[in-house]
Amino acid sequence: LQGESGEDYLFLETTHPNTVLRGLNSMRLNKAFCDVTLCCGGQEFPCHRIVLASFSSYFQAMFSADLLESKQERVAINGVEPQMIGKLVTYAYTSQIFITKANVQALLAAANLLDVMAVREACCHFMERHMDETNCVGIHCFAEAHSCKLLEKRSMEYILENFSTVYQQEEFLSLCVDKLTEIISSDLLDVPKEEMVFEAVMLWLNKCPSRKQGFEKVLEHIRLPLISPYYLHDLIESLDVVKENQACQKLISEAKDYLLLKDRRGELYKRCGVMTPASTPGWRWLP
Numbered sequence: 704l705q706g707e708s709g710e711d712y713l714f715l716e717t718t719h720p721n722t723v724l725r726g727l728n729s730m731r732l733n734k735a736f737c738d739v740t741l742c743c744g745g746q747e748f749p750c751h752r753i754v755l756a757s758f759s760s761y762f763q764a765m766f767s768a769d770l771l772e773s774k775q776e777r778v779a780i781n782g783v784e785p786q787m788i789g790k791l792v793t794y795a796y797t798s799q800i801f802i803t804k805a806n807v808q809a810l811l812a813a814a815n816l817l818d819v820m821a822v823r824e825a826c827c828h829f830m831e832r833h834m835d836e837t838n839c840v841g842i843h844c845f846a847e848a849h850s851c852k853l854l855e856k857r858s859m860e861y862i863l864e865n866f867s868t869v870y871q872q873e874e875f876l877s878l879c880v881d882k883l884t885e886i887i888s889s890d891l892l893d894v895p896k897e898e899m900v901f902e903a904v905m906l907w908l909n910k911c912p913s914r915k916q917g918f919e920k921v922l923e924h925i926r927l928p929l930i931s932p933y934y935l936h937d938l939i940e941s942l943d944v945v946k947e948n949q950a951c952q953k954l955i956s957e958a959k960d961y962l963l964l965k966d967r968r969g970e971l972y973k974r975c976g977v978m979t980p981a982s983t984p985g986w987r988w989l990p
Contacts, residue, residue, distance in 0.1 A: 727752060727754055728796035729872075740777045741792065744785035747777075748792050758795040761818040781818075786922065802829045803806035815849050820827060827854040834858060836865050840874035844882065863891045870903035878909040880921060883907060888924040897929035901939065908944065921951035926956035 714721075730736055730751070737749035755762035765772045772778045773891055780788055787809050795799040799821055802810060811826035813819075830842050831854055843858035845851075862869050863886070869875055873897065878886075886892065887900050904921055908914050914921075922945075935958060981986040 724798065726794060727751065731792075731796055738776070741788060742777055743788045746785040746789070748789060750792060750795075755792075759791075759817045759819050761816070783813040783816055784809045790823065791819055792819060794819070799937055800825070800860040802826060804833060805879050811844075811845075811849060811851070823851070827851050830854060831857055833889055834861055836868040837872050838874065839869060840872065840878065841867070859886075860891075862886060863889055864893050866892055866903070867892055867899060870899075872879050872908065875903070876907055878907065880917075881912070884921055884924045887921075889918065891955070898927050898931070898934055899932065900925050901934075915944050919954065922951050922954050927954060927963040932959065932962050935962075 704895070731749065734741055734749045737751055738852055739750055739752050739755070741748040752766050757763075758767050763832060765947060767773070787806070790806075790810060791813055800810070802825060807826050807829050811830075812984075814822040814826060827846070830846075833843055834857075839858050839861045842920075843855060843862060846854035846858055860899070866886075883904070887904065892900070904925060908918065908921075927939075930939070935955060939945060940955050
């Protein structure tokens with residue numbers, strides 16, 4: 704680059720960063736000048752502290768603070784798969800990492816632990832691009848566990864928008880009760896009719912009979928007054944899980960009151976969990 708005076712010259716070697724990385728990686732592979740060895744799951748990874756600290760705030764804090772590891776030649780890394788540590792070390796020296804459906808979750812967990820944000824985000828994008836009705840529930844729960852907020856939000860949106868196919872998948876049937884109720888109580892749940900929500904819950908219930916205990920805590924999140932009174936009477940009210948539970952019977956009774964006593968709906972809708980135009984912009988409500 705020519706300077707203003709026409710005499711100064713700034714030389715910029717565009718291939719220099721890659722040349723330096725290749726040199727550092729070559730030294731790593733030949734164990735030249737390595738001053739620390741990462742130990743994980745019986746495998747060892749000789750490295751240079753300065754390289755690890757430059758790409759990971761986890762290692763930067765470890766080696767710069769007054770910690771025992773800052774002086775050790777061998778540092779143990781626990782809680783992640785050794786293959787993923789190997790991949791992240793290679794990434795530190797090459798800027799490249801291969802993400803697959805088979806390794807993305809383990810890789811994200813390792814990147815999360817070592818605070819390698821670029822790889823963490825790349826894994827999130829990969830999971831979002833490969834999300835479908837068979838894996839969206841698992842992706843959501845995984846994202847929530849690893850505090851991947853955007854992926855957590857996007858996967859929940861996918862679940863709600865595609866509920867009619869999602870609820871038939873094995874992942875949905877394995878949900879814990881809290882996550883199940885979070886989904887079915889959402890104002891954004893996209894269903895053609897509330898009967899589908901009840902059918903989804905029954906599939907979930909029948910997957911594990913022990914879930915019958917405390918079933919009223921699930922039933923109360925279904926908007927029963929949106930269900931046909933014939934469906935309520937002929938199918939729901941006659942179920943053993945309802946007949947054997949007074950709290951469930953009370954919920955059915957309140958729904959019937961809402962449907963029959965039209966002039967009292969203003970005082971009943973809150974107890975029935977029904978959304979009204981005045982209470983929410985959501986579309987799961989009765990006029």
